[in-house]
Amino acid sequence: MGRRCCWRRRGLVVASLGAAFLLLCTAPRALRLAFENRALGSLWLGGERKSPLQLLYDLDQNPPSLLAEVHRQRRDLLRRTCSRLTRRQHLLRPEDLRHVLVDDAHGLLYCYVPKVACTNWKRVLLALSGRAHGDPSAIPAHQVHAPGSLPSLADFSPAEINRRLRAYLAFLFVREPFERLASAYRNKFARPYSEAFQRRYGTRIVRRLRPGAHADALAHGHDVRFAEFLSYLLDPRTRRDEPFNEHWERAHALCHPCRLRYDVVGKFETLAEDAAFVLDLVGESKLSFPTPPRPKAAAVRDQAARLFQDISPFYQRRLFDLYKMDFLLFNYSAPSYLRLH
């Protein structure tokens, strides 16, 4: 097949995919659900069990539980903020959906955001799909993160993508953006066992942003300071060269919450309840979401505050602007330790 022909075909696929997504985003929800229920009635496990999406819909119809009401409000806020803040956007291509993982057996789409319990969600999805057995928390991390361990929406054809987007329960988990960023820094730069990240990104940061650096630092990138990491994020060259690494890329840029309909927005700050809410909808409330001991919320905030206290107000402001969409879309307020004015 000629090159031109190939390109034309690809153009068509992308255009029709985009059109379908646009349709999804704008169709009134009630109409969409009526359509989906009909489509699912005949298909869903022989009609014996309701799909997670139908269960969520039922919850919204009946006097909702407190938790269901919280989730409805989060969805509404996300939708309102999206329509307020987003202008015309580029069409989504299948590869933009790389972070959306698929569980066909349960009718689930999960968009993973690194540093927001994504390893544990992948463990749970592996257990749900029968690709791993036993207690999810016992599944080794290398198996969880092995490429292709879970199918991604990006691997399907546009028609198959749209079918799943219509019928499946889509969810993501988000976290206070600066606490996530602080966690990424600590995890990938400040700890001795993050050699791969230090060599790949640390050396680059030192070379670019530390005049007169020691040979040792240039070779290993092992001692990147938080201020240097932030300068790297704000340096226009960084995103011109390649997209941000997923550990510090903004959640909205990984999951496109204004283009795809998310049914549940879970939060790291209320991980256990929100995970249980999703697993209830899946009908797998027996499956326990791994809950390793975590530091208290106040301690986490103090840690982030300590990292940011040495950052100038000018950089704080610019960094806040960089992550602003995540703050607004997911209802996080600007941390009180920032000096934004």
Ligand SMILES: *[C@@H]1O[C@H](CO)[C@@H](O)[C@H](O)[C@H]1NC(C)=O
């Ligand atoms: C947004 O956050 C505020 C403050 O934490 C809270 O009171 C409110 O209920 C939240 N709104 C939604 C829709 O989650």
